Amino acid sequence: MWVLLSPHADASTSSSLPSRIYRIPKSVLEEWSQTFKDMFGIPQGESVEGSSDGNPIILPGCTIAEFEDLMKVLLTPTYVSSIKPFTLSEDQWIGVLKLSTMWDMSVVRKHVIATLSPMIQKHTAIEQVVLGKQFKVAAWFTQGCASLASEYKTIDLTSVADTLGWEFVARILRVGASAEKDFELTATSEFKCKNCKLRITAQSTPKCNETSGFGLYHGKWETNIRFTCASRSCSGISNISSIVVEKASVRVQTPDLKASISVVFKEELQEMYL
Known part of the structure; x- marks a missing residue:
């Protein structure tokens, strides 16, 4: 059985006309996504959403490019469990991570994070924190916080605050000072x-x-x-x-920065996984 999907970049356009329609095997979506599995398990009336070109499932907050990159991964299942990275750019993998997080694709998400992590290590500490928060990746968030805290006496606090806010800066200073005290x-x-x-x-x-x-x-x-x-x-x-x-x-x-981070940023980390 096939299901028709139409991605929309703007999350507010769920009622607009579909820009492009994709016919995807329903079994693939049910296998990899808990969100779609739950959706398809809900009893529907005569006009089943996703059953025709005139009534596709609208996917708000998803660009066409992001959707197509995700389909490359899903429709080439060997890559989901393969160690060899799929041929996508870092930005494309970020897009796949976004959708796999949004649609509760835990296996795909783990694979994407494993592929992206070596690339994220080359980012600045601020970027690591931002990406960790955005996609709920505790390892990236902690890595970025540890880098900032280890240099808390020399980093440009204003540049950090411009992106992450002064409250975050205050907590990073707390982590750095606490770790130094514990030396x-x-x-x-x-x-x-x-x-x-x-x-x-x-x-x-x-x-x-x-x-x-x-x-x-x-x-x-x-x-x-x-x-x-x-x-x-x-x-x-x-x-x-x-x-x-x-x-x-x-x-x-050596001071245990990660232990201090786990205390100071406890609430944020509780909302993250992997």
């Missing part, structure tokens, strides 16, 4: 400060020297790691002799 530094032994002779143990400390008590501060990653005594007696002393620690004696725990 952990530990050492396998104790060391003496060459200035005050106090014995200090490398421990989790903030990256600034606004602290009381004792701790170690790490500098740039070089052959050795250079630490400065954080005791009050050494505070404010210029050209203080540093404690040099071999890399092998230091363990660093």
